[in-house]
Amino acid sequence: MKRSRTLLRHLMVFVLVLTVPILVVAFIVTYSFANAERSRLEASADNANQEIVTLVEREISSRLAMLQALATAPSLQTGDIAAFEAQAREFSRRTGVLTALFDPAGMQLMSTHHAPGAPLHPTGDPDLVEEVMRSRQAYVSNLFRSWELQHLRTQVAVPVMRGGEVAAILSSTMMPERLAQLLREGLPPGPFYATILDRKGIIIARSTGHERMAGKPLPMLAERSQGLRGSVSMASADGIPVFAYYRRPAASGWVIAAAVEQAALTTPLTDSLRMFAASALGLAGVAVLGAWWIGRRLTHAHKELVGAAVAIGEGRTVSPPVTQIHEVNLVGQILAAASRSIASHAEETRLVQRQLEVRVEERTRELSAKRALLETTIDTMNQGLIVFDERGRIPVCNARARNMLDLPWPLMDRQPGVEEVIALLELRGIPLHSADGASHLLRPAAGCAPVFEVEWPDGTVLEVQAMPVRDGLGFVQTFSSVTEQRRHARELEEAKDAAVRASRAKDEFLATMSHEMRTPLNAVIGYSERFLRDQALSLQARRMAEHILSAGSALLCLVNDVLDIGRIEAGIIDVRHESFLVTALVEEAISLVQPLSTDKGLALDVVLGEGLGGFFRGDRDRLRQVLLNLLNNAIKFTAAGGVRLRVARRDTPRGDRIRFSVIDTGIGIAKSDQGKLFQGFFQVDPTISRRFGGVGLGLVISRRLVERMGGAIGVESAPGEGSTFWFEVTLTPVPPGEAAGKDPPAVPRPARILVAEDLAINQELARELLESDGHRVEVVSNGVEAVEAARGGPYDLVLMDVSMPEMDGLAAARLIRSADPARALPIVACTANVFTARLAEFREAGVDAYLRKPLRQSELRETIQRVLTIRPEARCRPEEGHGQPKAPDAECLDAGCFDAPGIVSLLGAKRVIAALDGLMAQLRTLAALEPARSGGHQGLADRAHTLISTASILGMVGLAQGSRDLEIACHEGGAVEAALERLMQVAEPALVELEQIRARIEAQDEAAA
Incomplete structure (x- = not known):
């Protein structure tokens, strides 16, 4: 127990307590002033430091911005150093900013510090070159001494990127004197200093004594x-104690400090303390005398x-004391009350205590009932549930979780620690981590x-779900068995993979068939055009040639759509709009099927309605394809009687509706089977394919084509009574004055054309086709x-x-576009291996249009005419119908017999013999090499690609297909050796065979000579 003190002493302490705050306040005021x-x-030093940093960063940022603009x-970008030097000097x-250009080794390529033509030296700061090459970012150098003038300076530099790599380094020199001037501009008047250190602690500039x-x-x-x-207290470079603020800007990494002399800081405080001591x-x-x-x-x-307090402590009531101090009298009255x-409150307290005891007993019973209900609910859950508290223990584990994890009931009833349960499960070999190892079954954690x-x-x-408890008091984990769901998911994924593989196999089959079937049409169409x-030519010969060309065009259109069934199923079908005569279309179709009907002894009639004599605008090839399909089917399934084609016209608000009806006296079709006719690969009678041929694709192709043209197609038939297949489309009539210039396409104006083709025979073919239309042609052999x-x-x-070889056509197109984007030189791609998926590559490369191989004179003319008339600003962003590459047909390979007279007539005997010699030399070289000695798989693929085109043009079908198989195996990692x-x-x-062909051509050439 502490010793008691008199009231006077306490009063003295009280007065002292009152006095001390006054003194403290006075001291604080004085000290605060100082x-x-x-x-x-x-603060002035700090503000000056901030101002200086702003000035320096602005200087560095402006130089970096100018350098990045120059870069x-x-x-x-094109590597023209001379042109760039002229631009940099200007x-x-x-x-007034001096710049220099360094290569990655640090050698100057250009410098505005010197007169043009002056000798250039390596950089004086190799660290700058190394840092820019490493980080590929802008860089501010330390202070260094220039190599040629031995002057102190700093540099800012930016990388010059080309093709994703640092091709050069562009830098600008900052003189320390300029930085010293910035320091002086940023300092206020007074005892202030400013200094800039580089990252090595060397003084770059100083506001005083810089030199x-x-x-x-x-x-x-x-x-x-x-x-x-x-901030830091230190001695300046002159030995004067200073207090400094510093900042290290991120752009340069330099230390920029502003300091004030410490003597200027302590003088106000010393004077203030002297005045405070006298006042205190x-x-x-005065305070001591008043307290006494x-x-x-x-x-x-x-x-x-x-006295009154003692009486209250003894439980007695007291009367209020009377003194000369009013406040004491008030306290006495309060003590009496x-x-x-106190006696009254004591009785009330005893009553409240008895009531609280009764309420605690009732609340305890309610909590026990709720706990029992909660435990029952948790134990009957369909999911396992475990609760972890913040101490790492398991206070709750329901029955489902105990059964799923096979946890002993006695163990979980005593609320074990997590580590104890984990050790038990690991001993049983139960995995506790997720598949990626990132999550743990019994160790949930944030993140x-x-x-x-x-x-x-x-x-x-x-399936485990972990949820944190509010306020970080633990975690709750639930467990659900998803074994069956995952099994079903795996089965669905396997089924999907099988479907994808089947679709890929179908696409590969169609691509191969396209290669093998379209190229013989090249000779039919190409030589027919040349013949016409x-x-x-006599009138009869010209008419026969026109029928051959028309039949070849119809067959090419049919082959394109049949073999590219994936494109038709996706709805990617081109519809052209050209002027044509319906009567001429009907005449062509009838002339093509007339021999077949004559051989079967069938009558073939045509009934034309009124108003069909003029020109109409629509897709002539597609209409002919559908009409030929229906006519061929009618003749095929008609054994006796005849076939009639009826064409009628009726006006509608949207145009003229033309209806084609093919009526036969054939076997007829049941009503129940008519709805299935237009489904792919469907035939009413399974024996039909053996009796009449076909695979059941003709009608589904016809339906897709007619629907794509906005028309409709249908059938009316009964068994044994024949069939009527009809389709109708909307065609736009063409005024007589506009129809004359539509067919055939006009020869484009003579132009200077660059042909990029690696195979000599293809070069000659392209040159012949283009020069025959008056174009000037120059040929190169690769993309470079x-x-x-x-x-x-x-x-x-x-x-x-x-x-x-060396560079493909799309890469060359990209370089041509990037070299001079404003010029927009028209580029037409020429390839046989184009599918719809490659259209995006063509557009990205800047191709204006493309032509499918084999080339046709009419398509070549039309494409050149269209591309040359496109506005320059519209090129390189083609739209539908304006230079955009059309949806491509399947890739093609020539097949059929070698037409020596036609090839020799087109190219000349010497060129054909040279092509034959080249092909034979390639075959002998390839036969003598192993894959390891022929450039690996890529070398074999290049050699095979060269063989494909030459063998196709010369009609070597098996050789062309074998070369294609080898190219695909090399690119896709297949069985190359096989x-x-x-x-x-x-x-x-x-x-x-090639030797025999060569000998025959030589003999014919000698006989002609």
Whole structure:
């Protein structure tokens, strides 16, 4: 127990307590004034530091912005250093900023510091080159001494990117004197200093004494300036104690400090403390005298209050004491009232205590009932549930979780720790981690996956959900068995993969068939067009040639759609709009099927309605394809009687509706089967394919084509009574004045055309077709030569083969576009291997249009005419019907017999013999090489690609297919050895056949001579 003190002493302490705050306040005011003055100076230093940093960063940022603008100059991107130097010198003349260009080794390529033609030196700061090459970012150098002038300077630099790599480094010099000027501009008047250190602690610039301090180290500031900003007490470079603020800007990494002399900070505080000491002594004396006088008056009142308090402590009631101090009298009255109420409150407290005891008993019974209900609910859940508290224990584990994890009931009833349960499960070999190992079955933590799965050795899969309890008091995990769901998901995925593989196999089959079937049509169509250009043809011969050309075009259109069934199923079908005569279309179709009906002894009649004599606009080839399909089917399934074609016209608000009806006296079709006729691969009688041929695709193709043209198709039939197949489309009548110029397409104006093609025979074919229309043609053999020629020559158009050695056609097109985007030179791709999926590649490469191989004179003319009339600003972003590559047909390979007279007539005997010699030499070279000695798989693929086109044009079907199989195996990682062996099996008889063809051509050439 502490020793008691007299009231007077306490009063003295009280007075002292009152006096001390006054003194403290006075001291604080005095100190605050001094400290405010100090803070003002420090704030001035800090503001000056901020101002200087802003000025320096603005200087660096402006230079980096100018350098980054120069780094994107087209001349620099193309490597034209001379043109870039002229641009940089003009830039330096206007802005006063000196720049230099270094290669990745640090050698100057260009510098505006020197006169043009002056010798250039390596960079004086190798660290700058190394850092820019490493980070590929802008960089600000440390202070260094220039190599040629031995002057101190700094540099800012940016990388020049080309093709994703650093091709050069563009830099600008910052003189330390300029930075010193910025320091002086940013400092306020007074005892302030400013200094800039580089990342090595060397002084770059100083506000005072710059000339003698620049380039010297300042280790004290360098060692103490940690972090991005702060303050430090130190000695300046002149040895004067200073207080400094520093900042380290992210752009340069330099330390920029502003300091104030410490003597200027301490003077206000010293003067203020002297004044405070005198004031404090006088105030203390006055306080002591006042306390002694007041203490004597309080002593008497104290005695009275003590007596009253003693009486209350004994449980007695007291009367209010009477003293000379009013406040003491009030306290006495309160004590008297308190003595009376204490007894009353004591009785009330005893009553409340009895009531609280009754309520606690009732609440305990309610909580017990709710706990029992909650435990029952948790145990009957269909999911397992475990609760983890913040101490790592398991207070709750329901019956489902115990059964799923096979946890002993006695163990879980005593609320075990998590580690104890984990050890038990690991001992049993139960996996506790998710498949990726990121989440744990019994160790939920913040950041883990909220839902994950755990698979047990017996195949059981548990889905685990982890949810944190509010306020971080633990976690709740639930467990559900998803074994059956995962099994079903795997089965669905396997079924999907099987369907994808089947679809891929179908696409590969159709692509191969397209290669083998379309190329013989090249000879039929190409030589027919050449034949029709002969003015000496007789009328009968010209008519026969026109029928051949029409039949070949119809067959090519039919083959394209039948073999590219995937494109038809996807609805990607081209519809052209050209002027034609319906009567001529009907005549062509009838002339093509007339021999078949005559052979079967069937009558073939045509009934034309009124108003069909003029021109109409629509897709002539598609209409002919559908009409031929229906006519062929009618003749095929009619044994006796005849076939009639009826064409009628009726006006509608949207145009003229033309209805074609094919009526036969054939076997007829039941009503129940008519709805299935237009489904793919369906035939009413399974024996029909054996009796009449076909695979059941004709009608479904016809339906898709008619619907794509906005028309309708149907059938009316009964068994034994014949059938009527009809279709109708809307065609737009063409005014007589406009129809004359639509057919045939006009020969485009003569142009200068660059042909990029790697195979000699293809080069000659393209040259022959183009020069026959009056064009000037120049030929290059690969994409590299095409890019160089396009940059240097004033061509009107580029005809670009897609597959070429060294650089393919699409890569060459991209380079031509990037070299001069404003020029937009028209580019037409030429390839046989184009599918719908490649359209995006063509557009991305900047191709304006493309032509399918084999080339046709009419399509070549039409494409050249269309592309050359496109506005320059519209090129490289083609739209439907305006230069966009049309949806391609399947890729093609020539097949059929070699037409020596036609090829020799077109190209000449010497060129054909040269092509034969080249093909035979390629075959012999390939037969003598192993894959490892022929450039690996890529080398074999290039050789096979070269063989495909030449063998196709010369009609070597088996050789072309074997070469294609080898190319596909090389690109897709297939059985290369097996494909090469199959190619070699057809190569030997092909060589024998080629020798015979060559000898026959030579003999014919000698006889003609």
